[in-house]
Amino acid sequence: MKSRSFIPLSVPEIRGNEWKYVRECLDTGWVSSVGPFVNRFEKDVADYVGAKHAVATVNGTAALHIALQVTGVQAGDEVLVSTLTFIAPANAIRYVGAWPIFIDAEPRYWQMDVEKAAHFLEKGCRWKNGVLRNRKTGRRVRAILPVHVLGHPVDMKPLLALARKYKLVVIEDATEGLGAEYRGRKIGSLGDIGCFSFNGNKILTTGGGGMIVTDNARWAERAKHLTTQAKSDPDEYIHDEIGYNYRLTNLQAAMGCAQMEQLDLYVAKKRAIAARYARALSGIEGIEVMREAPWAKSIFWMYTVLIHRRAFGHSTREWMRHLARKGIQTRPLWQPLHKSPAHRPAFAICPVAEKLYRDGLSLPCSVGLDFKAQSKVISQFC
Numbered sequence: 001m002k003s004r005s006f007i008p009l010s011v012p013e014i015r016g017n018e019w020k021y022v023r024e025c026l027d028t029g030w031v032s033s034v035g036p037f038v039n040r041f042e043k044d045v046a047d048y049v050g051a052k053h054a055v056a057t058v059n060g061t062a063a064l065h066i067a068l069q070v071t072g073v074q075a076g077d078e079v080l081v082s083t084l085t086f087i088a089p090a091n092a093i094r095y096v097g098a099w100p101i102f103i104d105a106e107p108r109y110w111q112m113d114v115e116k117a118a119h120f121l122e123k124g125c126r127w128k129n130g131v132l133r134n135r136k137t138g139r140r141v142r143a144i145l146p147v148h149v150l151g152h153p154v155d156m157k158p159l160l161a162l163a164r165k166y167k168l169v170v171i172e173d174a175t176e177g178l179g180a181e182y183r184g185r186k187i188g189s190l191g192d193i194g195c196f197s198f199n200g201n202k203i204l205t206t207g208g209g210g211m212i213v214t215d216n217a218r219w220a221e222r223a224k225h226l227t228t229q230a231k232s233d234p235d236e237y238i239h240d241e242i243g244y245n246y247r248l249t250n251l252q253a254a255m256g257c258a259q260m261e262q263l264d265l266y267v268a269k270k271r272a273i274a275a276r277y278a279r280a281l282s283g284i285e286g287i288e289v290m291r292e293a294p295w296a297k298s299i300f301w302m303y304t305v306l307i308h309r310r311a312f313g314h315s316t317r318e319w320m321r322h323l324a325r326k327g328i329q330t331r332p333l334w335q336p337l338h339k340s341p342a343h344r345p346a347f348a349i350c351p352v353a354e355k356l357y358r359d360g361l362s363l364p365c366s367v368g369l370d371f372k373a374q375s376k377v378i379s380q381f382c
Contacts, residue, residue, distance in 0.1 A: 068143070198256060
């Protein structure tokens with residue numbers, strides 16, 4: 001058990017109707033993968049992000065897997081994806097037999113570099129007979145999967161223009177950014193289909209869980225079909241294709257409904273935590289704080305700084321160990337996916353992502369982080 005002085009990185013905030021709604025599930029017996037809270041949670045998320053349809057899933061990775069399938073990504077295709085992210089989107093691409101093309105981050109906001117994506121599509125591919133193919137591999141390029149990293153949006157307008165030019169589907173990985181906005185619109189609803197995660201460290205949690213959102217009714221219907229084992233008859237156990245046991249339980253959805261009622265307050269708290277970190281740390285030599293684009297509203301899901309070793313006097317890993325000794329939990333950014341042993345060989349040159357991996361450190365930023373605890377974190381830098 002951690003001591004009371006321990007400051008965790010990011011833990012769930014339970015402050016609303018979670019107990020009430022979960023108790024209703026237990027009292028009525030609706031605890032499994034069907035029930036009124038599943039339908040309500042889907043509607044709540046769809047309405048919040050501005051999508052016509054939503055399909056709840058067991059986790060964010062399942063959402064990505066199904067989104068790739070319903071949008072037509074097939075074995076042997078290629079999908080452009082952010083290299084600086086958790087490994088789930090690259091794994092989901094491989095689940096369907098397709099291949100990830102890793103795109104570097106841009107240095108200012110740390111999102112997928114749209115200019116580098118454009119360079120690959122325009123110089124590294126050829127367009128013939130309405131099909132875009134990678135010049136080196138000969139494979140068809142089918143989709144772009146941008147990840148809104150750390151709760152900040154990718155610059156979607158030029159990315160969507162590229163996708164329309166080359167007839168590519170856009171699958172938004174918005175798993176870290178529920179509540180974030182791009183030019184006044186909620187992320188997840190900007191591309192053709194979007195995916196969210198409700199893991200324990202996300203701004204909204206159901207313990208696990210995920211969600212697919214889209215305006216495409218056919219895709220939504222097939223997503224629901226695939227996530228329920230592709231059962232084609234309401235009474236008989238007849239399945240018309242290979243499906244998956246990917247549905248969210250009513251218990252988890254009940255928690256999600258309660259969390260949705262608090263979401264705007266949680267976003268405001270995350271932004272307040274980020275603003276205080278920025279004020280306190282931006283003047284410290286060797287520390288680079290997160291930025292927010294003028295066209296973006298970030299939720300600052302995981303507040304992250306860059307530690308420049310020469311100027312600060314400590315490397316990221318050295319400082320992480322120092323903070324751990326003080327009872328403060330932090331973590332580095334993910335190993336860029338083009339460097340992952342799980343996805344070798346990956347012929348990608350992504351120096352910005354590698355630098356962010358080397359220098360990035362995420363600080364405690366739970367919605368429930370109080371002033372005293374944040375002051376303790378800040379005091380270690382000052």
